[in-house]
Structures are given as C-alpha cells and as structure tokens.
Amino acid sequence: MALVASETEVQSAPLTKKKEDDEWKEFYIYMGGFEKLGEEAIVDVMKMYTRSSKIKNVPMPSMSNAACALKDALAKDPYSLLKMNNLGYQYWKDGQSEQCLNVLMRGWKRANEIPDEGKRFNFLMKVCELSFGFWKFKQALAVFRDIIEPVDEKFLKPYLILGTQVWAANGDLQQSLKFFQRSIENESFKVAVRVLAIVALELKKAGAFEAAKSSIENLAGDGASDHPDILMVAEFCESHEDRKKENNSIELKQRAVLYGGVGMGVMIILMFLYWLESSSLAKMKV
Numbered sequence: 001m002a003l004v005a006s007e008t009e010v011q012s013a014p015l016t017k018k019k020e021d022d023e024w025k026e027f028y029i030y031m032g033g034f035e036k037l038g039e040e041a042i043v044d045v046m047k048m049y050t051r052s053s054k055i056k057n058v059p060m061p062s063m064s065n066a067a068c069a070l071k072d073a074l075a076k077d078p079y080s081l082l083k084m085n086n087l088g089y090q091y092w093k094d095g096q097s098e099q100c101l102n103v104l105m106r107g108w109k110r111a112n113e114i115p116d117e118g119k120r121f122n123f124l125m126k127v128c129e130l131s132f133g134f135w136k137f138k139q140a141l142a143v144f145r146d147i148i149e150p151v152d153e154k155f156l157k158p159y160l161i162l163g164t165q166v167w168a169a170n171g172d173l174q175q176s177l178k179f180f181q182r183s184i185e186n187e188s189f190k191v192a193v194r195v196l197a198i199v200a201l202e203l204k205k206a207g208a209f210e211a212a213k214s215s216i217e218n219l220a221g222d223g224a225s226d227h228p229d230i231l232m233v234a235e236f237c238e239s240h241e242d243r244k245k246e247n248n249s250i251e252l253k254q255r256a257v258l259y260g261g262v263g264m265g266v267m268i269i270l271m272f273l274y275w276l277e278s279s280s281l282a283k284m285k286v
Helices: 002-021 034-039 042-049 065-076 081-093 097-105 108-113 117-133 137-145 153-169 173-183 189-206 209-220 228-285
Strands: none
Touching (some): 034 153, 042 189, 081 108, 097 117, 108 117, 117 137, 137 153, 153 189, 189 209
C-alpha cells in the first residue's frame, strides 16, 4: 500500500507544478497598507515612503533557480503575458527591481490583453511604481495614463498617491494638486499630513508644496502652522533641498578640478610637442 501511495504522489506532482506555473502572480500594491498609515509615526512614514535616490537591486551572486526556470519558460513562449508577469514577480521577490521592470515593460503596451481588471491594474501599477523609482518620470507618466482608475476604495488611495507623485515629478502643478486633494479627501488630519509627507519632495519639485501644505493646515484648524507634524514635513523638504544644493556644489567643484587637470595635461603635452618640434628644427639647421 505504501508503494502504491508513493507512486501516486510521484505521478501527481507534475500536475501540481503545472498548476503553479499557470497561476498569475500578483505584486504587492504600492501603498497597499494605506488603511494603517495613521498608525505610523510621521518620521517612519518619511523613512519608508520617500525616495531621495533611485531604487537599487539587492546584491546577489547569481540569479535564483526559480528566476532561471521562469526565464527559460519565457524564452520558449516569448509573447506570453503570464510568463512575463511571473518572471517579473520572481525578480521583484528576489530584490532585482531593474530586471523586474525590464521584463514587465515588454508587456506594458499589451496590458489591455489581460482580461482580469484587477490583475491588469496590479501589473500596470508595478510598472509605473518601478519606472518612478528608477527616475524614469516620463515613462512612469505614460504608464500611469494607461491605468484605469479603480472603483475599489482599497486601491483608489494608492492610485491617487502614486498619481500625485508621478504628475509632480513631471512638473505638472495643476494635475499633482488635483490628485493630492483627492488622496486626502474624507481623511483625518493625522492621515492627510502623512500623505503630504509621502509626496512632499515631488510636490516641492513641481512648486505645489506650499499649496498642499495650506490644505493640510486647514484640516488641522487653529495653530496648524505650528503643528509638529507639519513643521517636520516642511523641515524635511528644506533639508533635502539644502543637501541637493550642497551635492550640486560638490559636483561642480569636482568637475572644475577634473577639467582643470585635463586642461593642464593638454597644455603640458602641447608644450612638450612644441619643444620637440623646436629641437628638430634646430638640428636641421645645424
């Protein structure tokens, strides 16, 4: 009996594997835990959700076995959106965000072929989020325009927050404020000021930060301008701008030193060539 059971298990294993391979993997939605945002300290919110540099891959010695298998499967069926999605999911799970974006971008323009509206939303939100995270702002906006606004409240706020960031990163003050106002609609001050913290750097870039801050102050009521959470977000923006200017200044100095060194080297070479030419002419006269 034990032998029969063992044979049954061996025979049924490939069917289970096939079922797993055919299953559409869904990414974690950007800001998927929005309902818990008010529970987080504002400092933690800024640490978790603001980005002052591009996304970086997790260092890995080699591609995982799971990713290798999915990559081979996609190579055999290169037009399969299911296989693109699942390979991208595995890359994302392995912390290889750049590879994830690259493979998902292959299916971006065919996303309308994904019949399930929820899966299509999940797919495009991840493409947009990663494009934004790699500072490919125009690409992020192009992808965002293809996302159909969700009806489900659970997904609407993440969609609006990402929209605020993407529009603001592209310098569109009007659209970024429009999406920001909708993202804080019917929210308490505690949640709204945390949304401001998440999108502050992008709004600052678009010149929309002060207008957004005024909306939050109106929610807070009297003495809002001195509220510690609002002050913290404003100070965070200012310190980021100061660091940016300082980095630009250092970069300019480094370039000046580099160009100066190159110029000096060229001058020395020219002087040496002139000396060689002069010496050669002097010998010819002799």
